[in-house]
Amino acid sequence: MMSNMLIRFGRIVWLIVSLLPVVVLADIPVARQQALRYLLAQDCGSCHGLTLQGGLGPALTREALTGKSPDMLRAVILHGRPGTPMAPWQPFMSEAEAAWLVQQLLDGKAP
């Protein structure tokens, strides 16, 4: 009885975990985090400004991104925005890494 419950509970936990986006669970090594921050400042910074105050591309400060969905932001980073100069950055980072970048931006921790 008890073990049955445990198994069922385990299954539910497994189900929830497997439904969660992979990105939440992924751990980005520190060295890679630094590389991503550098990319954000230097390469994203080409259009969005080194301090992310905006340029040809919009500002990416916490204030500017307030209320925007993290999933949408992650998709824009990975797949770009057709009709604008925003390019798909998929070749440079994984889904998890893009999600981590989005979180950094939303938390106002970057760069």
Next chain:
Amino acid sequence: MMIAGRHQSRMWGVLAGCLLLAAGCATPRGTGDLGLVIERAAGRVQVVNTSQPRSLATISGLGDLSHASLVYSRDARYAYVFGRDGGLTKMDLLCRRIDKRVLQAGNAIGGAISQDGRLIAVSNYTPGGIKVFDTATLEPVAEIPAAYGKGQRSKVVGLVDAPGNRFVFSLYDAGEIWIADLSDSKRPVVQKFTNIGKQPYDGTVTPDGRYYIAGLFGEDGLALLDLWQPEQGVRRVLQGYGRGEQPLPVYKMPHMDYWAMAGDRAYVPAVGRHEVLVIDQRLWKETARVAVAGQPIFVVARPDGRQVWVNFAPPHNDTVQVIDTLSGKIVKTLTPGKGVLHMEFTPRGERVWLSVRDEDRVKVYDTESFTEIAAISAEKPSGIFFTPRAHRIGQ
């Protein structure tokens, strides 16, 4: 007595230091072999000497220098540095200090100096438009908002000077080119050209000041305006150079810093293609294209026009390629290091300086042997600007 003596010697030291500083400023010296290197993340510039080559001084306090560019006063003593944060800083190359600095907008992209050397114009993203200042005092002279449609303001790009004390620039969001005549600086006369193409991302003028060319991001082609006959309007050239193929992703906007010319041919970056387009400038038709290592960013001609040097967007930004304009072939591929952001030739082109961001160095190459002959430490260097720009139309 001892204490007084030490005090005295320190005083003398300070005095000597002051004299030295004043001497550096007052000793007669030309500026023709000087230049500035932008250290963009640190908000600093270095004054450099291209004859030595070496760094002479570092000056800080210039604000956010992402994408910073500058123009020189016609006496080539002062540089006007345009910062991303809207800062306009007048630098004195001889005294090696900031002469004046104003915050003129929220977000700026570049600028130009007028034919008569009296006016400095800054192109702004926020609020979209240009602002004009007195070169001596940096006092505001005129403002031209880039208003279009239903009162929107467009980001302004590709601002250059043209003969007749005119400034020419493009409206990125509106797809327009404007000519502002500042012969009477208090009453600018603006001529607008609409529907010039989608998303002009930068613009430049031919060295004779006759043709203004805007590169288009939103479509394959360039917008061309004959400033000798502006009444003929803007025409599209090299239309459809992508041949309908899906463009490749562009991980950094190309630049049209200075019209790269060799004889009657001009070299421009293609957008979304790993190619440099070669244009016959008499007919304004494509005559060739050169396959290159990546998305070209800067395509610059050595002053004699024999070579054209190209750098690239990520992930190919560790590479520089050299096109021999006689054969139309790439004769050299260099890998100076990751993040080659800018290239600048010495006045007559025997050397080229490359800013190599990730190595925190500016590397100096001999343009005949392609060997690295010197390196100068600089923190995340970006733009390199030498004083011969002072006397070129459009720079």
